[in-house]
Amino acid sequence: MLTNFKGVIERKLERTISNADLLTAIELAKSDVVMNDLIWGKGVTAEQFEDVVIRCLQTLGRCVG
Numbered sequence: 001m002l003t004n005f006k007g008v009i010e011r012k013l014e015r016t017i018s019n020a021d022l023l024t025a026i027e028l029a030k031s032d033v034v035m036n037d038l039i040w041g042k043g044v045t046a047e048q049f050e051d052v053v054i055r056c057l058q059t060l061g062r063c064v065g
Contacts, residue, residue: 008050
């Protein structure tokens, strides 16, 4: 399942990502989703979660370089 998720994210980013970066981004995204649920009382769809993971990966990329 994680391999499929990684594939979706890589296709959207149009680049490969490491497993470590993906796991870090997922953890960051989970925090964002929990905060969204607590503050706004709204859940997120799978596609919205993918978008959050992508934003986290893009932010990580800026911090690494």
